[in-house]
Amino acid sequence: MIDTTQATQIAHLNDAFRKTLLGGQVMLTAGVQALSELEHYEVFRKVQTFDDFSEDNDPYGEHDFGAFEVGGKRLFWKIDYYDPTLTFGSEDPADPAKTKRVMTLMLAEEY
Template identity: 60%
Template sequence: MSTAPRFATIAQLNDELRRTFATGDVMLTAGIRTLPPAQLPAVLARVRHHNDFTPDNDPYGERDFGAVALEGLGRIFWKIDYYDPTLTFGSEDPADPTRTRRVLTIMLAEEY
């Protein structure tokens, strides 16, 4: 698979996880977990609907990192990492969902 289709496939898989939270693992950092319960749905919605990708903030076109702002909370980062199916090593091929387990981490900016 050439580079452009490979990055497009990775981006599609990342978007699916970010939008649905169903095709991988979602981890919330301690800072996110300690937010008032009423704020968590807004945080998750901002991550799900994030679509502000540019060559400056997404140079490889994988859509694997983003920053969103929420009034009263400041910046929240989200990041997708690629592991092998056992979560032991990094994935050998993030474009292959049978060989990759995606982990989406949502964190306060100061936790990065």
Template identity: 60%
Template structure:
């Protein structure tokens, strides 16, 4: 598999992760402190996010995004772990050995 194919496979899996709020998603205390309506808007913004560019996605894996809700800047990031969540995944393109965790946070918490 070429590096480009590997990145494309990771991107497909990351898109699937983003499409399902709750499935491997975590959020920071700052996001939990937002009003419920704003949290719901943030979830929708993550699932609909498509503003990928060379600046925010240099490897083509679609694993990071930034947006604003009610004047709060939020970030989301997908990280790749082994199935026991002990260390990094040996191959993020292989769902049989990878657990994806999407973290949603306020930019000021980064």
């Protein structure tokens, strides 16, 4: 179980990655790839400025999930934690040396 201090550190790392898109990988589903260039711009703007965290969408306080709308389409973003080789889950998501973050952007209908 992750304690409050670890959750705060994970949230800080997730926020930094989400806002800068540095320090991890970003994956787009086929539905997101098919959006227009203008919609892509809006999607990334909304991901990078997202701050609507609540008990419902962030029960562990890690800032690893968000939902929003662009052009009448509902989208989700989700950050997952892997080991540096992207082979297994990270043993310690609060430690950047042991964790590679991967954010997936998807249309809600693709979930």
